[in-house]
Amino acid sequence: MKTMKVRTNLRRPASLRAARRRVNQRGNALIELALCSVLLMLITIAITDFSRLFSIADTAASAAAAGAQYGALSPAHWSDFTGMQNAAANDAGNVSGITAVASNTCYCSLGGLPTTCPASCGSGSPITYVTVQVTVPFSAYFNYPWMPTLPSVSTTESVRVQ
Numbered sequence: 001m002k003t004m005k006v007r008t009n010l011r012r013p014a015s016l017r018a019a020r021r022r023v024n025q026r027g028n029a030l031i032e033l034a035l036c037s038v039l040l041m042l043i044t045i046a047i048t049d050f051s052r053l054f055s056i057a058d059t060a061a062s063a064a065a066a067g068a069q070y071g072a073l074s075p076a077h078w079s080d081f082t083g084m085q086n087a088a089a090n091d092a093g094n095v096s097g098i099t100a101v102a103s104n105t106c107y108c109s110l111g112g113l114p115t116t117c118p119a120s121c122g123s124g125s126p127i128t129y130v131t132v133q134v135t136v137p138f139s140a141y142f143n144y145p146w147m148p149t150l151p152s153v154s155t156t157e158s159v160r161v162q
């Protein structure tokens with residue numbers, strides 16, 4: 001009786017196929033790294049810019065509140081515009097380019113029309129408000145096509161003088 005050899009696997013051995021596949025894919029990981037690293041860098045810069053924007057907005061709000069609180073300390077301070085502006089600038093710390101503008105507004109009645117300060121109201125005492133507006137410049141690291149350019153961040157704080 002004659003035996004026949006039957007070849008069951010006509011393809012190349014598995015180790016040779018894997019070696020050839022590795023040779024054909026050489027450099028793919030480097031291309032993937034290059035593409036992904038650019039995308040990750042853009043995302044990191046965008047997160048940093050938005051973080052800086054919110055930090056500057058918080059600094060402006062805090063500085064405006066400090067200036068308005070100084071003006072609301074007593075009726076003697078509500079006309080000290082320089083003191084309110086200095087209080088706002090001191091609260092901002094070492095932020096460069098900050099501007100603060102202080103003003104006051106008087107009313108003879110709640111919901112009435114504003115009058116010039118100091119107001120002389122026929123019935124009762126005037127209601128005085130101090131207002132401080134703080135503007136802080138902002139420049140992004142990168143110009144984003146989906147976000148408008150913001151040259152500055154402004155915050156206004158108004159407090160009633162007691």
